[in-house]
Amino acid sequence: MPRSSTRLTFAVLATGAGVFSMLQSLIAPALPTVQHAMHTSQSTATWVMTAYLLSASVFTPILGRIGDLHGRKRTLVAVLLAVLAGCLIAALAPNIGVLIVARVVQGTGGALFPLSFGVIRDEFAPADVSRSISNLSAVIAAGGGVGMVAAGPIVSALDYRWLFWIPVGIVAVTVLIALRYVPDSPNRARGSVSWRGAVLLSAWLVALLLPLSQAGRWGWGSAGVLGLFVAAAVLFAVWLTAEARSSSPLIDLRVMRLPAVWTTNLAALLFGAGMYAIWSFLPGFVQTPGAAGYGFGASVTESGLLMLPMLVAMFLSGVLGGRLAAVVNAKVQLASGAAFGALALGFLVLWHDERWHIAVVSGVFGLGIGLAFASMANLIVGSVPPEQTGAATGMNANIRTIGGSIGAALTSVLVTGRLQPGGLPYASGYTHGFTLLALLCLAAAAAALLVPVRHTDRPTGPVTRRPAAVPVRVR
Numbered sequence: 301m302p303r304s305s306t307r308l309t310f311a312v313l314a315t316g317a318g319v320f321s322m323l324q325s326l327i328a329p330a331l332p333t334v335q336h337a338m339h340t341s342q343s344t345a346t347w348v349m350t351a352y353l354l355s356a357s358v359f360t361p362i363l364g365r366i367g368d369l370h371g372r373k374r375t376l377v378a379v380l381l382a383v384l385a386g387c388l389i390a391a392l393a394p395n396i397g398v399l400i401v402a403r404v405v406q407g408t409g410g411a412l413f414p415l416s417f418g419v420i421r422d423e424f425a426p427a428d429v430s431r432s433i434s435n436l437s438a439v440i441a442a443g444g445g446v447g448m449v450a451a452g453p454i455v456s457a458l459d460y461r462w463l464f465w466i467p468v469g470i471v472a473v474t475v476l477i478a479l480r481y482v483p484d485s486p487n488r489a490r491g492s493v494s495w496r497g498a499v500l501l502s503a504w505l506v507a508l509l510l511p512l513s514q515a516g517r518w519g520w521g522s523a524g525v526l527g528l529f530v531a532a533a534v535l536f537a538v539w540l541t542a543e544a545r546s547s548s549p550l551i552d553l554r555v556m557r558l559p560a561v562w563t564t565n566l567a568a569l570l571f572g573a574g575m576y577a578i579w580s581f582l583p584g585f586v587q588t589p590g591a592a593g594y595g596f597g598a599s600v601t602e603s604g605l606l607m608l609p610m611l612v613a614m615f616l617s618g619v620l621g622g623r624l625a626a627v628v629n630a631k632v633q634l635a636s637g638a639a640f641g642a643l644a645l646g647f648l649v650l651w652h653d654e655r656w657h658i659a660v661v662s663g664v665f666g667l668g669i670g671l672a673f674a675s676m677a678n679l680i681v682g683s684v685p686p687e688q689t690g691a692a693t694g695m696n697a698n699i700r701t702i703g704g705s706i707g708a709a710l711t712s713v714l715v716t717g718r719l720q721p722g723g724l725p726y727a728s729g730y731t732h733g734f735t736l737l738a739l740l741c742l743a744a745a746a747a748a749l750l751v752p753v754r755h756t757d758r759p760t761g762p763v764t765r766r767p768a769a770v771p772v773r774v775r
Contacts, residue, residue, distance in 0.1 A: 306424060308481040310432060313416040315437040315474045316380055319467050320409035321388075321443025322450075324352070325579065327403075329451040329600045332458045340396040342473045343517055350513045351400045354703070355407020357509055357698050358502040363411030364694030365550050366493055367418060370688050372485040376415045377478050386469040391464035395709065401636060402464075414694035415477055421689050424483050429624035430630075433681060434674035438618025441673045444579065445611030445666070452601030465678035490548075490687070497543050498551035504535035505698070512705040516712045551691055553719070560608065560683035561692065563750040564634070564676055565672025568696055570744035571638050571672050573735040574645065577711045578665060582648075583607070585730050586658055588641040590648035592720060594727040613666030614673070621674040630682070633675035638741050640668030645738035649731050676700075679751060710736060 327334070327348060335345035367375035386405030393399040422431045454462050511518070511525040511532075518524050530687060543549040583603040588595025598606065621633050628636075644665035651657045676696060684692040711733040715725045 305481055306428070306728070307332045309419065309423060309483070310436070312474055312478045312482055312745075313376075313412075313419060315470060316376070316409070316478070317412045317416050317436060317471055318439045318443040318446075319410050319474075320383060320406075321440045322447040322575045323383075323406055323409070323467060325444045325447030326451050326463050327352075327447075327460075328580075329604065330455050330463060330581065333455055333460045334399070338396045338399070338546070344396055346517075347400050348396075348403055350510070350681070352403040352407045352553060353701065354506055354509055355507045356406040356410030357407075357701055359408045359550060360410035360414065360697050361501065361691055361694035362493075363408065364414030364418075366487070366690075367411070367415045370417050371494060372418045373420065373478070374484075376412070376419065376482060377475060379408055379411050380475045380478060381469055382406075383412075383580075384468060384475065387464045387467045387471065387537040391461050391468060395472055400750045404514065410697065413689075413697050413711060414690040415694045417523030417677055418485070418686075418689040419482060421686060423483055426709075428486045429681070430491075430625045430678050433677045434622025434625065435619055437674040437677045438615045438621075438670055441470075441618055441669050442611055442615040445614060446516065448583065448607050449604040449611055450581065452599065452604045457599060467611075472680065482512055492548050494543070494546050494550045495635075497539065497546060500535060500539035500542055500625050501550060502504055504532050504539055505702075507532035507535055508702065509705050512709045513710055513740045516716065543602075554689055555684050555688050556695065557690055558683055560679055563747060564679040564683075565696055565699045567634055567638065567672075567744045567747040567751070568676050568700040569706075570642065570740050570747055571668075572700035572703030573705075573707025573710075574638075574641050574741040574744070575669055575672075576701075577707035577733070577737050578630055578641075578645070580708050581711055581715060581730070581733060582658070582662075585652070586655075588654070592722070592724045592727070594652065594730070606655060607662050609659050609663035610666035612717065614668075614670035617667045617670030618674045619670075621671050624679070629753060630675040630678045631748060631751040632753065633671045634679065635745045637668040637670070637672030637675060638748055640664055640671065641741035642745065644668065645741060649734045649738065665764065684706035695749055707737060707740060756763060 331345050331348065334348060335342055338345075363379060383406055386402050386408070389405060390399055390402035394403055396737060416436055417433060420436065421429055424432050454460075454466070457758065464540045493667055507528045511528040515522075515525050540553070543551055543553055556565070581602075585594070586596050586598045586603045587600070589597040596602075617637075623630075624633070644661045647664065648657070650660075677693060680693050680696050681689055714733040714736060715729040716731060718726055720726060
């Protein structure tokens with residue numbers, strides 16, 4: 301592929317994946333505004349986030365597999381159109397029910413991650429694959445930061461509906477460019493979509509993630525939460541059995557058992573727990589009024605600005621990680637990223653009395669996110685056959701999301717388990733929560749050290765088409 305076309309292809313992939321990542325976090329700071337504008341309850345408004353999480357978890361591996369089978373370009377364009385439709389419906393939503401449906405439609409965009417990694421592996425010169433995946437991972441990581449930083453100013457200057465109108469314009473242009481410049485996939489998996497596997501995968505993911513996200517409201521000991529956890533365990537076992545016996549499984553369990561894959565997924569689970577939980581609870585910490593004995597009474601916009609160092613750091617470290625791949629392998633980068641996360645959280649436990657403390661924590665944690673995102677994607681892509689790229693990277697993203705749900709649920713128990721007379725958490729609740737997240741990041745670093753190192757040379761000449769039997773290896 302000519303370099304100019306490669307750049308346009310990357311721009312399309314980065315824009316689509318970045319917008320989806322931004323949509324993950326963009327609405328969270330505006331939930332109180334949405335609740336008030338749509339005259340609904342807080343518990344109902346939280347479904348705007350929950351519906352998006354569940355939808356993305358279900359569609360990411362399924363559509364990634366469809367892309368492996370039927371072509372990544374056509375699947376990519378279809379997913380972009382779905383995100384466009386979801387944003388348009390959300391911008392026009394007359395009530396909370398329609399907005400929740402719109403968020404379900406937007407959640408299909410989770411498949412943009414595995415599809416984009418697959419396109420890069422198929423179309424880019426082998427010498428450019430690792431760097432391009434790192435750059436795309438940096439954009440994905442930064443997209444979540446942009447959402448947190450931009451939400452406040454957009455809502456203040458315009459209206460919460462512009463959180464969706466702006467992506468409508470961006471995605472519409474992206475679709476047009478994708479149709480013209482993203483090439484068709486040369487590598488196709490054989491077989492068909494295992495719809496039984498898809499249904500079972502969807503069932504156990506929903507049964508697991510739903511109680512994790514709602515346990516704070518339903519109660520950890522409630523029949524609904526306990527029943528769903530039991531159902532998740534049973535459905536997971538049934539899914540494993542069905543996939544093992546299928547001639548065309550949705551997720552090839554043999555690939556999932558590869559040492560480089562399962563160890564990377566374990567690190568993703570643990571680091572995801574720390575990463576998503578800090579995104580969820582650090583803004584609330586700084587927005588707490590100083591009368592509670594901690595916090596700064598920051599506005600949504602001010603708390604977003606305190607997260608700005610994280611946005612800058614994770615983008616720069618993600619890009620730098622790709623350029624250092626020849627010197628510092630992906631395993632070391634993943635372990636270092638998790639260690640940076642643990643360091644930042646340890647600092648936060650001990651020092652959180654000044655705004656600059658939060659800025660330092662934000663920046664150091666951002667370094668960890670950038671390195672971890674890039675290295676996880678490179679480790680998975682470099683360890684699986686080309687025709688399994690979409691399904692394998694989709695499951696890695698899902699496992700990270702599951703970890704995030706677990707981390708957020710556990711942190712919520714510690715933060716809200718004991719409240720002051722005014723209803724605000726005690727400072728000790730936050731410090732205990734941040735300590736737990738630091739330990740999870742340390743465990744992720746330990747898991748990263750288990751990842752086997754591959755010492756294979758990558759060809760340096762420009763190659764535009766590779767046979768499916770020759771996987772790309774990452775140093």
